[in-house]
Amino acid sequence: MKVRGRVYAPDLRSDDAECVLAPDESHHLAQVLRIRAGESVQVIDGRGGQWLATVATVGRREVVLTIDAALDATPEPPVLVTLGIGLLKGDQMDSVIRDATVLGASTVVPLVTDHVTVPTKAWQGGGPLDRWHRVAVAAAKQSGRAVVPAIQDVTHFDAFMASGARDAVVACIEPSADVPARPARLEFPRTPTVRLLVGPEGGWSATELDALGGVEADLLSLGPRTLRAEAVPIVALTLLWSSWGWTSSTPDPPSRLR
């Protein structure tokens, strides 16, 4: 049976037989997809659970599903990556959250760094955090991911560096920075968790580079050209997976179509 859509039900438990969707998810199915009772949908809980379900009843603000079967979820990456990213302006930040979700980050932490130019009022209060969470949910549904990354509160660089002491740190270095950085093609040691640091458009300050040196961060070059700020997390996450594989179960042999 053709699956008509993917919906997010964060409170679904593995032994639930039925699921009452939240108003926004119900609205999407009922009004946008114009789904009808009897049609099939996929459900994700944002924590790696994925189910096949049948639409039982369609109300304007409440769609009820019958859970049919648990599905094998799309495989997750082999390493839990926390992306710490210097704050960008609104639409750029949405773009970063979306692509970080699609490219397998497990957590995103928006950072205040020395060269961040976004004004404080732009990110204070719960508004941006709620929006970023919605962007992550939408990206998970669209890309086929069963995990929605956690979007943490905006954090100062120093506080971020003081946390997660046992994580390996990989920091992206802009072409204009006068520090030697790891070229693209070297292997990274695979560790269970990594913090991937991406600076704001103005790059890292000298103080921040010192702090990265203090934790023996791997400094990663993204090439000699200046990337768009929104492209940096895409390139950086791709470089990590090029070293570690897209999933923990990536098959070994190369393959060609014959």
Next chain:
Amino acid sequence: MKVRGRVYAPDLRSDDAECVLAPDESHHLAQVLRIRAGESVQVIDGRGGQWLATVATVGRREVVLTIDAALDATPEPPVLVTLGIGLLKGDQMDSVIRDATVLGASTVVPLVTDHVTVPTKAWQGGGPLDRWHRVAVAAAKQSGRAVVPAIQDVTHFDAFMASGARDAVVACIEPSADVPARPARLEFPRTPTVRLLVGPEGGWSATELDALGGVEADLLSLGPRTLRAEAVPIVALTLLWSSWGWTSSTPDPPSRLR
């Protein structure tokens, strides 16, 4: 002296002492950057040449530069990559051209494939090609690249496959395609030229997959999640450089800040 901007002068020759900029480049310097005589700019010819120059005279539609010195250009990638990409709609295609330029493609060929849904009238005539060239020029200037990739005419998939017979072919395979694809972490053999193929949003048809098999294309997996169409060339080019290095002179030893 602070360099105020980068300009594109495709007709500049290496022994020229002076350069009269075209109207659009002149307008940008004079009206947008409000540059004055005596200020410094960088000049690229789009073919790998890069110079330092001083503004001699500023007219509304004509800025004249005095060439001061040839500069070492930003290093180019170690392999000439021709990106063949299934046509996307206008703004997505602009985004692809821009990121392919920044990420080092040497040529871009917009392709008509079986699953392309962009109507013929959207790409016929010289309009789109002119716009794509301007997007590539702007991206080269902004990213610090001295080479502007050639944007070829829109080409049918079959004609593209029939050309460049001795080039290696790498084709990106979408997660839903039921073919075995090379995982991210394997090494590609480095050849002087490569054609990198990216399908449209609907992916490759069975006929096209057969044709790719016929030329023993390397089929490249971009992971188990569905990427945004505009992100695919970024990820694919990054995977190539992760195997080959960002530049032909990428230094060997890994480095850490101490």
